[in-house]
Amino acid sequence: MFQKHKMNYQPIPLPYRAGKSNAEMKSGAEAFFTEIKQRHTVRDYSTQSVELSVIQTCIKAAGLAPSGANHQPWHFVAISDENIKRRIREEAEDEERKFYAGGGGDEWIKALEPIGTGPSKTHLEDAPWLIVIFAERYGEFDDGERYKNYYVSESVGIAAGFLIMALHSAGLVSLTHTPNPMKFLNKLLGRPPSNKPLMILTVGHPAENATVPAAAKIKKPLDEILTVYI
Numbered sequence: 001m002f003q004k005h006k007m008n009y010q011p012i013p014l015p016y017r018a019g020k021s022n023a024e025m026k027s028g029a030e031a032f033f034t035e036i037k038q039r040h041t042v043r044d045y046s047t048q049s050v051e052l053s054v055i056q057t058c059i060k061a062a063g064l065a066p067s068g069a070n071h072q073p074w075h076f077v078a079i080s081d082e083n084i085k086r087r088i089r090e091e092a093e094d095e096e097r098k099f100y101a102g103g104g105g106d107e108w109i110k111a112l113e114p115i116g117t118g119p120s121k122t123h124l125e126d127a128p129w130l131i132v133i134f135a136e137r138y139g140e141f142d143d144g145e146r147y148k149n150y151y152v153s154e155s156v157g158i159a160a161g162f163l164i165m166a167l168h169s170a171g172l173v174s175l176t177h178t179p180n181p182m183k184f185l186n187k188l189l190g191r192p193p194s195n196k197p198l199m200i201l202t203v204g205h206p207a208e209n210a211t212v213p214a215a216a217k218i219k220k221p222l223d224e225i226l227t228v229y230i
């Protein structure tokens with residue numbers, strides 16, 4: 001996507017300045033906190049459909065995330081095709097069965113106990129959308145020459161965060177799902193070797209009887225996650 005002749009430095013005026021008062025900053029931060037507190041990872045989905053345009057707008061938002069050297073080393077594949085969802089479920093459950101049979105190691109499996117996860121992944125077929133997020137280890141200029149990407153995991157992690165928040169703003173729920181290994185997704189979705197699958201986001205509406213694990217509600221208090229020097 002990059003054209004070599006356009007890769008030069010040219011400053012432009014800052015396009016947007018919030019200019020909020022202290023009170024507006026406080027209420028803005030509080031409002032965001034209250035909203036994001038409502039987000040939960042959901043594992044039980046209704047089959048209610050979601051329009052493609054909603055998914056597209058959320059992915060456009062994810063594409064605005066900061067990235068190393070602005071290389072935007074991500075690719076999203078959005079799937080509502082029943083056949084492909086079924087094949088992803090089959091392959092993912094194959095890996096999950098091996099993981100829960102001991103492949104994941106005792107400590108990891110024990111750590112997952114309070115979350116209540118297991119090898120069955122019905123959500124991969126029930127939910128209207130799966131979004132597979134790929135990290136691109138390298139890209140290509142318009143003339144085909146390869147360039148390296150930097151801080152790939154950091155950049156794609158931030159973009160995934162943007163996407164999860166955009167989906168939440170749209171009134172949808174999601175599940176970050178990471179069957180391990182995920183190489184099968186390259187073959188199934190026709191992505192090149194430069195693309196590393198990072199996660200599958202299951203996206204849709206919660207089922208009527210959806211639950212969340214109580215353990216997921218326990219978040220570290222501020223004094224544990226923040227150190228301040230004044």
Ligand SMILES: Cc1cc2nc3c(=O)[nH]c(=O)nc-3n(C[C@H](O)[C@H](O)[C@H](O)COP(=O)(O)O)c2cc1C
Nearest residue numbers: 039040041042043115117175176177178179212216
């Ligand atoms: C990188 C990553 C991988 C995850 N993988 C899985 C997964 O494979 N299966 C699953 O049920 N949840 C998975 N989760 C979801 C976590 O279990 C969930 O975020 C955590 O329990 C906290 O709950 P919350 O998102 O509702 O706050 C994953 C989350 C992240 C960030």
